[in-house]
Amino acid sequence: MAQTPTTTESRPPSEQRSSESGGPRGRSGGRFSDRRRDREPEQQPWVPKTRLGSLVSEGKITSLEEIFESGQKIKEAEIIKMLAPDMKTNVVSVGIVQKQTDAGEVTKFAAVVAVGNEAGWFGVGRGKAVQMRNAIDKATNDAYLNLIPVKLGCGSWECRCGRNHSVPFRISGKGGSVRVEIIPGPRGLGLVAGETVRNLLTLAGIKDAWTRTYGSTSTMSSIANAVYDALKRIHGIGVVH
DSSP: OOOOOOOOOOOOHHHHHHHHHTSOOSTTSSHHHHHHHHHSOOOOOOOOOSHHHHHHHTTSOOOHHHHHHHTOOOOOHHHHHHHOTTOEEEEEEEEEEEEEETTEEEEEEEEEEEEEOSSSEEEEEEEEESSHHHHHHHHHHHHHHTOEEOOOBOOOTTTOOOOSSBOSSOEEEEETTEEEEEEEOOTTOOEESOHHHHHHHHHHTOOSEEEEEESOTTOHHHHHHHHHHHHHHTTTOOOOO
16 A cells, blocks of 8 residues: 655744744744843832831821921932822933043933922922933932922912912022022913923912023023922922022
8 A cells, every 4th residue: 555645844944943942032922022021120119218118108107298297308209109109200301411530431311300299299300320211210219309398379469269270479499590480370371481391380280370581591400490499489498509
């Protein structure tokens, strides 16, 4: 009885290698993607390093108002993340800075980030790192540590509605060569300001105001510092230049 010859399909070497090893090794699957997933850092649980952090972690302090009323200083960004998870961030500027050393020029990224919950909390931070992502993360954590309460009100003589939609009175602040003046506005006016100042005031929770800026207004970091300084002056917390 004659035997029927068996036939084998001719496939490209790449397909033969992928089938022998158990699947493709492209971006969507296979050994390479598994290695990439293994390299992703896992988020570690927060271990408080300060007494205030321990009180927040244990649930004995449940709001930012309690911290600021007691006069305690926040030294861990995780405290803000736990008590105010609705905080929004705004990358004000990212630039490149260079430093001359004996080994040559060292290039880093310098970032300025503003945070706020659009309801009376605002902060500005700065950070430097070799990678842009790390610089933004450092600036964000620094902004959390610089978080301040913003006193809202209705200081406009045209409105006098008593609602917290503007600032209670005219304020001004300085950052570098930039000076920013914030004037209370009636309800429904909106923010009469440039894009950078408007975004910062929105984070702070101010909805209606006139603004004036003086100096080198193209320097975004100075504008952010000037707005931050103006909002701090509402409480007389101090001046940052």
